[in-house]
Amino acid sequence: MTHVSTSTEDLKPHERYVPASHWRNAYDEADGAKLGMWLFLSTEILLFAGFFCAYAVFRMLYPGVWADASHYYLDWRIGGFNTLVLLLSSFTVVLAIRGAQTNRPAMTNINLIITIICALVFLVLKLGWEYYPKWVHDELPGGNFAYHSHSILEAGGYVPGSHDNIFLSIYWIATGTHGVHVLIGAFLLTWCLWLNMKGFYGPKHYTSLENVGLYWHIVDIIWIFLFPLLYLV
Amino acid sequence: MSHYHPTREEEKAIHEELASQELGHEHHVHVTPYWPMLAVFVTLVIMTVVTVLTAKFIDLPGTGNLLLAMVIACFKGTLVFAYFMHLRYDKLLNTVVVAASVFAVVLFIGFSMLDLKARAAFNHEYEAGEITTGGMNRVVANANEIAREKALEHGHHGDEHGEHGDHADEHGDDAHTDGDHGADHGQDDDH
Amino acid sequence: MSHHDVSYLAPKENWRKTALSWIFTIDHKKIGVMYLFAVLFAFFLGGVFALMVRMELWAPKVTLPSGEVQGVAFDSLPWFGGAIEGNTLYNHLFSLHGTIMVFLFIIPSIPAALGNIFLPIMLGAKDVAFPRLNLLSWYVYLLGGFFALVSLMSFGNETGWTFYTPYSTATEYGSVTAMVLAAFILGFSSIFTGMNFIVTVHKLRVPGMGWFDMPLFIWAIYATAVIQVLATPVLGITLLMLVFERTMNIGIFDPAIGGDPVLFQHFFWFYSHPAVYIMILPGMGIISELISVHARKKIFGYRAIAFSSIAIAAISFLVWGHHMFASETAIANAIFSALTFFVAVPTAIKVFNWVATLYKGSIVINTPMLYAMAFLFCFTIGGLTGPPLATLATDIHLHDTYFVVAHFHYVMMGGTVLAFVGGLHHWWPKFTGRMYNEKLAMLGCVLVFIGFNLTFFTQFFLGSEGMPRRYATYVEEFQMLHRLSTMGSWILGVGFLVHLGVFVASIAAGRPASRNPWGGLTLEWYTESPPIEHNFPHEPVLTHGPYDFDTVVPPHCDPKDYPLPDPKEVEKFSH
Numbered sequence: 001m002t003h004v005s006t007s008t009e010d011l012k013p014h015e016r017y018v019p020a021s022h023w024r025n026a027y028d029e030a031d032g033a034k035l036g037m038w039l040f041l042s043t044e045i046l047l048f049a050g051f052f053c054a055y056a057v058f059r060m061l062y063p064g065v066w067a068d069a070s071h072y073y074l075d076w077r078i079g080g081f082n083t084l085v086l087l088l089s090s091f092t093v094v095l096a097i098r099g100a101q102t103n104r105p106a107m108t109n110i111n112l113i114i115t116i117i118c119a120l121v122f123l124v125l126k127l128g129w130e131y132y133p134k135w136v137h138d139e140l141p142g143g144n145f146a147y148h149s150h151s152i153l154e155a156g157g158y159v160p161g162s163h164d165n166i167f168l169s170i171y172w173i174a175t176g177t178h179g180v181h182v183l184i185g186a187f188l189l190t191w192c193l194w195l196n197m198k199g200f201y202g203p204k205h206y207t208s209l210e211n212v213g214l215y216w217h218i219v220d221i222i223w224i225f226l227f228p229l230l231y232l233v
Numbered sequence: 234m235s236h237y238h239p240t241r242e243e244e245k246a247i248h249e250e251l252a253s254q255e256l257g258h259e260h261h262v263h264v265t266p267y268w269p270m271l272a273v274f275v276t277l278v279i280m281t282v283v284t285v286l287t288a289k290f291i292d293l294p295g296t297g298n299l300l301l302a303m304v305i306a307c308f309k310g311t312l313v314f315a316y317f318m319h320l321r322y323d324k325l326l327n328t329v330v331v332a333a334s335v336f337a338v339v340l341f342i343g344f345s346m347l348d349l350k351a352r353a354a355f356n357h358e359y360e361a362g363e364i365t366t367g368g369m370n371r372v373v374a375n376a377n378e379i380a381r382e383k384a385l386e387h388g389h390h391g392d393e394h395g396e397h398g399d400h401a402d403e404h405g406d407d408a409h410t411d412g413d414h415g416a417d418h419g420q421d422d423d424h
Numbered sequence: 425m426s427h428h429d430v431s432y433l434a435p436k437e438n439w440r441k442t443a444l445s446w447i448f449t450i451d452h453k454k455i456g457v458m459y460l461f462a463v464l465f466a467f468f469l470g471g472v473f474a475l476m477v478r479m480e481l482w483a484p485k486v487t488l489p490s491g492e493v494q495g496v497a498f499d500s501l502p503w504f505g506g507a508i509e510g511n512t513l514y515n516h517l518f519s520l521h522g523t524i525m526v527f528l529f530i531i532p533s534i535p536a537a538l539g540n541i542f543l544p545i546m547l548g549a550k551d552v553a554f555p556r557l558n559l560l561s562w563y564v565y566l567l568g569g570f571f572a573l574v575s576l577m578s579f580g581n582e583t584g585w586t587f588y589t590p591y592s593t594a595t596e597y598g599s600v601t602a603m604v605l606a607a608f609i610l611g612f613s614s615i616f617t618g619m620n621f622i623v624t625v626h627k628l629r630v631p632g633m634g635w636f637d638m639p640l641f642i643w644a645i646y647a648t649a650v651i652q653v654l655a656t657p658v659l660g661i662t663l664l665m666l667v668f669e670r671t672m673n674i675g676i677f678d679p680a681i682g683g684d685p686v687l688f689q690h691f692f693w694f695y696s697h698p699a700v701y702i703m704i705l706p707g708m709g710i711i712s713e714l715i716s717v718h719a720r721k722k723i724f725g726y727r728a729i730a731f732s733s734i735a736i737a738a739i740s741f742l743v744w745g746h747h748m749f750a751s752e753t754a755i756a757n758a759i760f761s762a763l764t765f766f767v768a769v770p771t772a773i774k775v776f777n778w779v780a781t782l783y784k785g786s787i788v789i790n791t792p793m794l795y796a797m798a799f800l801f802c803f804t805i806g807g808l809t810g811p812p813l814a815t816l817a818t819d820i821h822l823h824d825t826y827f828v829v830a831h832f833h834y835v836m837m838g839g840t841v842l843a844f845v846g847g848l849h850h851w852w853p854k855f856t857g858r859m860y861n862e863k864l865a866m867l868g869c870v871l872v873f874i875g876f877n878l879t880f881f882t883q884f885f886l887g888s889e890g891m892p893r894r895y896a897t898y899v900e901e902f903q904m905l906h907r908l909s910t911m912g913s914w915i916l917g918v919g920f921l922v923h924l925g926v927f928v929a930s931i932a933a934g935r936p937a938s939r940n941p942w943g944g945l946t947l948e949w950y951t952e953s954p955p956i957e958h959n960f961p962h963e964p965v966l967t968h969g970p971y972d973f974d975t976v977v978p979p980h981c982d983p984k985d986y987p988l989p990d991p992k993e994v995e996k997f998s999h
Contacts, residue, residue, distance in 0.1 A: 097265055169674040
């Protein structure tokens with residue numbers, strides 16, 4: 001109760017923060033927001049479960065084709081590098097939250113900027129080095145897929161099987177949906193950066209930063225599963 | 234009998250008491266530690282490298298590689314959930330939410346695969362001629378044999394088709410082999 | 425008196441401010457009321473399609489106007505000078521009936537309308553946990569409704585509400601894509617509502633209210649919300665894949681290029697089976713309230729009813745395969761058939777407890793109570809016709825017949841809709857502040873009950889005699905039963921029109937309602953009718969359980985009208 005004497009004008013926004021009127025206190029509000037975020041994340045997990053289920057079923061139905069198609073169409077080096085990029089960005093988000101908890105806005109700023117750069121690197125690699133070449137070679141999902149003889153020669157003997165299109169369908173919709181999540185995440189992180197620059201995050205209030213962080217981690221976790229499934233095995 | 238309407242003073246007293254209790258656990262914010270998080274990050278990177286190496290250089294039989302990769306991915310995912318996402322330091326409820334959704338995913342994928350795997354096997358047997366259409370009870374060992382029988386029967390009926398003795402003959406057969414009535418009838422329907 | 429102490433329905437200074445106060449409201453009651461109007465409109469629309477479907481079945485031959493199909497989309501619309509085949513038109517009609525009733529009416533009906541209005545008040549909270557998310561959910565619902573209307577205007581979909589592939593990916597009639605997008609968007613609305621309710625129940629209960637001090641309606645809504653959050657995303661991804669399939673030909677469900685149409689059925693039913701519990705569980709919650717309040721008796725087996733809601737939610741994820749007995753393999757069939765029987769256990773626990781509550785209660789015969797009894801009758805029939813469908817051998821015979829249609833409607837309409845209308849009458853005085861005409865409403869209830877049973881009981885016979893569902897024509901032997909069913913649908917329609925008239929009359933000229941017209945004990949009866957903007961002038965204090973009719977005189981009621989039972993009698997019956 002020592003800081004009661006200071007007028008609220010001198011305080012930063014996060015120090016002046018009062019919870020919405022239907023909450024009993026700020027702690028309940030933050031806790032409730034976090035629970036809401038976890039519920040939302042569970043819907044994300046189940047949303048991606050659809051892709052994983054389709055993957056599992058078709059891999060079971062066409063096991064041989066699956067492994068070969070994976071090696072033929074996808075480059076594990078790009079996927080692997082992107083995995084590392086996302087892991088790094090997850091770590092920097094953790095540090096950004098630590099910055100808010102320990103009242104070091106500069107730490108939060110720097111780490112958020114690194115995270116956003118990581119998100120952009122991920123997307124640029126994805127678009128420029130994966131989606132674009134595939135688009136050019138007609139390696140498109142399902143019925144739009146077209147075989148090109150020259151790519152068979154390049155493949156060192158591998159003749160694309162008749163169910164490559166299904167593999168590519170799952171690749172496109174799963175990574176596409178994931179990519180959209182990365183893009184949304186980048187926007188959310190930028191929003192957090194803007195709020196942090198205006199001084200809205202501090203030890204007593206960093207709810208939205210924490211929740212955006214949780215969202216970013218789930219995007220990372222989904223990639224942790226997508227990477228080996230699509231690129232490696 | 235009027236406990237249902239407490240006075241303002243009573244309410245105020247109750248609220249003050251509750252408020253003082255709540256203030257007690259208000260400041261339980263867990264500050265994210267630095268070194269454990271760095272350790273987790275390094276572990277995650279190492280495990281990524283391990284995934285790539287095992288997938289590229291170790292050739293396990295069957296779905297061994299897939300399972301190994303999934304075990305590693307689950308380990309990595311658990312680390313992110315527990316440390317980066319603070320579940321280890323948080324209320325149990327949040328972990329319950331995640332556990333429930335993971336459980337639902339397992340059910341979803343498990344049951345769908347169970348059914349489609351069985352049907353893939355079924356289709357395979359059908360294509361190999363090991364079973365015929367018409368229900369599970371008509372599974373027979375050798376479809377070719379049945380096909381030959383059917384062809385013979387068909388020819389037999391075709392020969393006798395115009396003759397008057399046709400019906401009498403069948404009735405006679407039925408009378409002799411009473412138990413086969415249903416089966417005979419079913420096969421006739423198929424023609 | 426601050427401005428928060430006035431009724432939430434009170435108009436602002438001028439009409440512009442009043443309109444804005446509704447459009448941008450974050451008040452759960454206003455959002456709930458807007459939802460209520462929308463779902464009632466959807467119910468009306470779906471009902472009109474149902475009546476048209478029944479009209480078509482008046483005679484064995486196709487009776488709808490028929491003509492040459494001149495193309496697709498706009499060409500085929502009667503009002504654009506085209507013509508559409510009678511059979512196809514029939515397919516459109518029942519599909520629109522199903523899609524609108526399921527996605528726009530039943531799923532949001534109780535949780536989003538009545539739940540939104542009463543869940544926070546019953547918990548003693550000022551609002552739901554995330555009021556702005558609540559408003560977003562309402563506008564997302566409107567957007568979904570807009571897509572559904574677009575689909576409707578271009579003569580809808582003809583796939584049934586299940587959108588089964590490969591038909592839904594191949595058909596060129598109507599606008600399946602718009603309808604699928606509508607269902608996809610409506611799913612988000614449902615998820616947001618569910619998330620909101622879970623957090624509200626966990627974090628915003630009034631101090632002193634433990635889990636077992638909550639009204640059973642809240643338990644039911646909570647169980648519903650769990651299903652909404654865990655199942656709806658799978659519907660989202662399924663429908664998204666279907667849209668991709670139609671627009672980009674991705675082939676996941678297309679056998680021609682290696683996909684698998686049965687996978688769609690797994691995807692779809694993983695959501696849609698739990699979804700039928702999203703539809704029925706809130707109805708069960710309402711019945712627990714109605715029976716206890718209008719029989720003025722402590723609910724029998726509180727914990728059993730509460731836990732059975734959670735049990736139903738859990739089991740709902742294990743039984744989706746019983747919709748696919750005709751397309752699944754033997755092993756999955758056997759497992760799903762066995763698991764399905766478990767649903768009967770918690771459901772029966774509830775029914776027994778409701779009946780036990782009525783025993784020795786002082787039952788007041790009014791509209792909510794009549795609806796509760798109609799529910800018990802119809803829902804029990806609906807429930808008991810479930811096990812024959814869960815049994816593999818009988819299901820293969822009854823699969824895709826009118827027996828399934830009758831069973832589904834006995835559970836959904838005889839269960840959810842009757843509970844919804846009953847709950848609407850129960851809480852009508854509270855959220856509108858007006859009483860309704862009891863006699864006319866009871867007449868409406870009787871008409872609905874008779875019409876409903878006439879419409880659907882006949883269909884059990886039709887189904888077991890082999891009448892398949894979704895056909896515009898039938899053999900002449902079925903005509904008698906079909907005509908009875910159609911006549912029942914008219915009585916049903918008249919019954920609902922009576923209710924509509926009662927509600928309109930109540931809003932126009934109903935006498936003001938007291939704070940607690942029924943003598944209820946839950947927290948919503950402590951506040952004004954209609955409630956003030958922040959629900960309570962100050963945070964309420966909980967001094968008794970939600971159903972303690974044996975020890976507490978209901979708030980704002982004359983103790984003479986609510987004499988407490990002899991404690992010795994209570995003692996005798998509570999052991």
